[in-house]
Amino acid sequence: xxxxxxxxxxxxxxxxxxxxxxxxxxxxxxxxxxxxxxxxxxxxxxxxxxxxxxxxxxxxxxxxxxxxxxxxxxxxxxxxxxxxxxxxxxxxxxxxxxxxxxxxxxxxxxxxxxxxxxxxxxxxxxxxxxxxxxxxxxxxxxxxxxxxxxxxxxxxxxxxxxxxxxxxxxxxxxxxxxxxxxxxxxxxxxxxxxxxxxxxxxxxxxxxxxxxxxxxxxxxxxxxxxxxxxxxxxxxxxxxxxxxxxxxxxxxxxxxxxx
Numbered sequence: 001x002x003x004x005x006x007x008x009x010x011x012x013x014x015x016x017x018x019x020x021x022x023x024x025x026x027x028x029x030x031x032x033x034x035x036x037x038x039x040x041x042x043x044x045x046x047x048x049x050x051x052x053x054x055x056x057x058x059x060x061x062x063x064x065x066x067x068x069x070x071x072x073x074x075x076x077x078x079x080x081x082x083x084x085x086x087x088x089x090x091x092x093x094x095x096x097x098x099x100x101x102x103x104x105x106x107x108x109x110x111x112x113x114x115x116x117x118x119x120x121x122x123x124x125x126x127x128x129x130x131x132x133x134x135x136x137x138x139x140x141x142x143x144x145x146x147x148x149x150x151x152x153x154x155x156x157x158x159x160x161x162x163x164x165x166x167x168x169x170x171x172x173x174x175x176x177x178x179x180x181x182x183x184x185x186x187x188x189x190x191x192x193x194x195x196x197x198x199x200x201x202x203x204x205x206x207x208x209x210x211x212x213x214x215x216x217x218x219x220x221x222x223x224x225x226x227x228x229x230x231x232x233x234x235x236x237x238x239x240x241x242x243x244x245x246x247x248x249x250x251x252x253x254x255x256x257x258x259x
Contacts, residue, residue, distance in 0.1 A: 001048065001053070001054075001056060001060075001065075002053075003045045003046060003047070003048070003053050003065060003069070004025070004045060004046040004051055004052035004053045005025065005043060005044065005045035005046070005069075006025060006029075006032070006043070006044050006045075007041075007042070007043050008032055008033070008035075008036035008040075008041070008042040008043075009041055010036055010039050010040060010041045010042075011039065011041070012038070012039035012040045012041055012259065013040055013041065013074075013075060013098065013257050013258075013259070014040075014041045014042075014043070014070075014072065014073070014074040014075065014098075015035055015040045015041065015042045015043070015074065015075045015077060015253065015257065016042075016043045016044075016045075016066070016069065016070070016074050016075070016076050016077065017031065017032060017042065017043070017044040017077050017078075017082075018047075018066070018076060018077065018078035018079065018081075018082025018083070018085050018086055019044070019046070019047070019050065019051075019079060019081075019082050020079045020080035020081055020082055020149070020239070020240060021080055021081035021082075021106075021175070021182070022080070022145055022146070022149050022168070022171065022172045022175065022240075023050070023079070023168070023171045023172070023240065023243075024046045024050040024051025024052075024171045024174065024175070025044040025045055025046045025050075025051055026051065026167060026171060027079070027167070027168075027171065027240065027242050027243055028044045028242055029044075030242070030246035030247075030250075031077075031242050031246045031249050031250045031253065032044055034246065034247065034250035034254075035250055035253060035254060035259070038250075038254050038259040039259055040254075040257070040259055043069065043074075045069065047062050047065065047085075047185065048060065048062070048065065048180070048184070048185060049175060049178040049179075049180030049184060049185075050171075050174065050175050050178070051171070051174060054178070055178045055179060055180040055184070056180075056184070056185075060184075060185055061185055061186070061187050061188075062085045062088075062185035062186075062187065063085055063088040063089050063092055063187045063189070065185075066085055066086075066089050067089060067092065067093050067096065070089075070093075070096045072096065073095070073096055073097065073098040074096065074097065074098055075097075075098050075099045075100070075101065075253075075256070075257050076089060076090070076097055076099075076100055076101070077100075077101040077103070077253055078100070078101075078102060078103065078105055079103040079104060079105070079239075079240065079241075079242060080103070080104055080105065080106055080149075080239060080240075081106050082103075082105075083102040083103060083104070083105020083106060083107075084105060084106035084107055084108050084191070085187075086100055086102065086105070087100070087102070087105060087107055087108070087191045087195075087198065088108055088187040088189050088191055090198045090200050091189055091191055091194060091197060091198060092187070092189065094198075094199065094200065097200045098200070098257075099200050099201040099202065099203075099256060099257065100198075100200050100201070100202040100203070101202075101203045101205065101252065101253050101256050101257075102202060102203070102204050102205065102218075102221070103205045103206070103241060103242070103249065104205070104206045104207065104210055104214050104218065104239050104241075105204075105218075105221070107191050107192045107195070107217070107221065108186065108187050108188075108189050108190060108191045108192065109189070109190030109191055109192040109193055110191075110192040110217065111192070113213055115127070118213065119153070119154075119211075119212045119213075121153040121154045122148070122153040122211050122212070122213070124153075125144055125147055125148045125153055126148070128140075128144045129141055129144045129145055129148070132144060138173070138176045138177065141176060142169055142172050142173050142176055143157075143169075145172055146165065146168045146169055146172060148211075148239075149168075149238065149239040149240055150164070150165065150168045150238060150239070150240050150243065150244075151209075151238060152207070152209030152210060152211075152238030152239070153211055154209065155209055155238070160238075160243070160244060164243040164244060167243065168240065168243060195221065195224040195225050195226075196224055196225070196226055197226070198225055198226050198227075199226045199227055200227065201227050201229050201256075202225050202227060202228050202229065203228070203229055203230045203231075203232065203252060203253075203255075203256040204218050204221055204222050204225075204228060204230070204231045204232070205218075205231075205232045205233075205234060205241070205249070205252055206218045206232075206233055206234070207233070207234050207236075207237040207238045207239060207241050207244075208233055208234060208235050208236060208237065209236065209237060209238040210237075210238050210239045211239065214239065215233075218231070219231070229256065230252075230255075230256070232252060234248050234249075234252075
């Protein structure tokens with residue numbers, strides 16, 4: 001399957017931008033432009049079931065799709081589910097991963113806290129999402145999910161406005177309509193138990209307003225990964241900082257890869 005993609009060509013280091021599970025490659029457009037101005041060769045693509053890449057009925061793994069795009073070592077910059085794919089690639093093909101910038105990453109095989117263990121703000125929104133899913137109300141699911149991930153669970157719905165919110169709602173609506181299951185494309189690698197095997201230089205980033213459990217997971221990742229160069233909390237943003245502060249994200253990525 002051909003994966004929809006954008007490529008900002010340059011002679012500098014290759015950077016591959018991996019989007020979150022509530023987004024598509026458009027979430028990176030401002031970050032990509034800034035990195036390209038610094039001289040990076042930047043690729044962003046839509047995974048299967050996201051953006052302009054259709055869902056797949058055949059068995060596949062997202063990590064295999066990513067590795068099929070790499071013809072040499074690349075820096076992998078992954079947000080949320082994109083971070084999970086980046087970590088899987090670092091385990092599966094370490095020779096093709098020059099380094100990692102992990103923005104509030106998911107990790108394959110990581111334990112998920114039960115709903116009753118979530119903080120009250122997150123639990124309230126998650127329950128609203130589940131109720132909307134049960135009712136088959138995709139618009140309500142989309143609205144609640146964007147509240148959770150874009151605004152942040154402790155913040156009022158609508159904290160982030162304008163083009164960023166419109167884009168978040170549009171991107172998430174596409175993946176909700178795709179019908180792809182959350183498990184589609186899973187690697188089966190159980191990276192959470194193998195983090196110490198990953199030797200690629202890594203920068204870990206999270207937002208000040210992100211889920212409390214995500215902040216804890218990032219600190220644990222910092223402790224367990226083999227070569228963490230920096231761990232950075234971005235002020236005033238939640239789980240999707242490339243939409244809120246692409247300038248900050250581009251600076252972190254540029255510093256990590258030496259641009």
